[in-house]
Amino acid sequence: MIIDCHGHYTTAPKALEQFRERQLAEPHRAQKQPIAISDDEIRESLEKAQLRIQRERGTDLTIFSPRAVGMGHHLGNETTSRHWAEHCNDLIHRVCTLYPKNFVGVCQLPQSPGMPPKNSVAELERCVKELGFIGCNLNPDPSGGHWSDPPLTDKWWYPLYEKMVELEVPAMVHVSGSCNPNFHATGAHYINGDTTAFMQFITSDLFKDFPTLKFIIPHGGGAVPYHWGRYRGLAQDMGKPPLKELLLGNVFFDTCVYHLPGIELLLKVIPAQNILFASEIVGAVRGVDPETGHYYDDTRRYIDAVGWLGAAEREKIFSGNVSRVYPRFQNNRRRSP
């Protein structure tokens, strides 16, 4: 079985974006407006995109969440973010209900710059308990490139972590769009967010306070595996225990690295039990690599090409680690056909 832990609903029917445009035009409207999307529209949006690609690439299931760049926590206000998160999450739930074999839900949180993360607890709980979701996406920078909220290791975030631990759900650390002209969203802000979060974890005692808290750092861990020696050395200079001991019980990396040498490096330096297969389709990079003739984001191909990767490691990466990182995954599967 091959599980892709990182997929966003980037192909949602247009009515979703139209709602968002109307909503942002009237950010002080307190009442949630409805969105009309039919099941057929949802089917059509997936059949030609994510489902086709699952079939073509031989992957079985995607852990699926709302479009990351669309979360836009820096836009509107807290009410805007709440209505928007609820709609986006409800839509993911409809996807998972229509295609229970193909998708499992992860939620967007109603974050807003300067608003305490505890305000996201209710929506997380709703998504996990009522919609059967198994995780959340946590934006380490709700300001969209101004990094004005406290680091992920600040007690500011603890009420959310308490709920995550109670519900047994991990968070993928995932920024959204950037309103800072210095940061291209998918080319800089995404990767910087990953790198930044990891270094925050190194310098903190977060996992002493929450020994079972789990984070997935997407996009292959940002810059981290490439600079693994730097991070090992920085931690050592600070008198911290080895990274393995310090955080590899809590921090996991996905495989959204879009060329073979990058994947080889990732598999070489990060233990297989800390790597989760992912492609982030239909995502940041949509073209075909002229050097290989295959899609850049066809990450399964790179992993398959690494001859020295053992069968046990491969199994962990493709599916075995999922139950450990997402404890609710098995329950969710038992409920689905």
Add this chain to the structure above:
Amino acid sequence: MIIDCHGHYTTAPKALEQFRERQLAEPHRAQKQPIAISDDEIRESLEKAQLRIQRERGTDLTIFSPRAVGMGHHLGNETTSRHWAEHCNDLIHRVCTLYPKNFVGVCQLPQSPGMPPKNSVAELERCVKELGFIGCNLNPDPSGGHWSDPPLTDKWWYPLYEKMVELEVPAMVHVSGSCNPNFHATGAHYINGDTTAFMQFITSDLFKDFPTLKFIIPHGGGAVPYHWGRYRGLAQDMGKPPLKELLLGNVFFDTCVYHLPGIELLLKVIPAQNILFASEIVGAVRGVDPETGHYYDDTRRYIDAVGWLGAAEREKIFSGNVSRVYPRFQNNRRRSP
């Protein structure tokens, strides 16, 4: 010959830091206060550190600039930054005068958040014409982690680029300290700065406007080589030419990557003519890697360990590329014994 293109004077005599403390305590003092440092103090600060390491590791010469984290452009004001840069650069000049075989100078610029880069032109010109320096360090974020100035590709920076082109000096893109609690300086802000600058270059026409402008992206190019497929794919999706054509005539990476798998990746994906040897000693990571028994920052060892790297490529990386990236290097050498 082995040239290390990335060294900072991190071991400067204490009087330098004491000046800085006094200066920041009185940021509105308009007059520049003197610093008293003897030649012997300079010798002592280098003999046990950079010079010892050059000898031990068999490197010949370091392209040397003031301490990067010490630049602190976000501290004080424009006058503070000017006096500080002048002192730091003068001290580098004294180092290069005392040890002309071992060091060549690169300057710190008197940047300050919100102040136009054209205000750094005079100090750049002084350092190049009067002190014999061959390049500068350019901080893409003088705010120290708030990223409040325009991207490096904005016309805001053009007067500085015009002077760089006229003087034939490259810039190493190098942030300084971070006053944003989200960003650890050497573990996040440095690497993010590198990644951010590269993506800015991809999305711009900067090198059409300045075909001979050259940048070194340090720390192995941040996250870039690890995500080379992502960057190639992003550029392709934007309808840009291949990265090689788009910017590899202008952008170079150093080898400050502190483990063998990272160096192997760098050498595998980036053409040798775009890589410059560097260690950044005595720098961010000072310990010995227990997995190898050698210093993390002993990057020569990693390059030497890559058996498949050809002799011609090795020569380019260790020294050959320097004359192309730093056209003033040869002149500087002719003037020195």
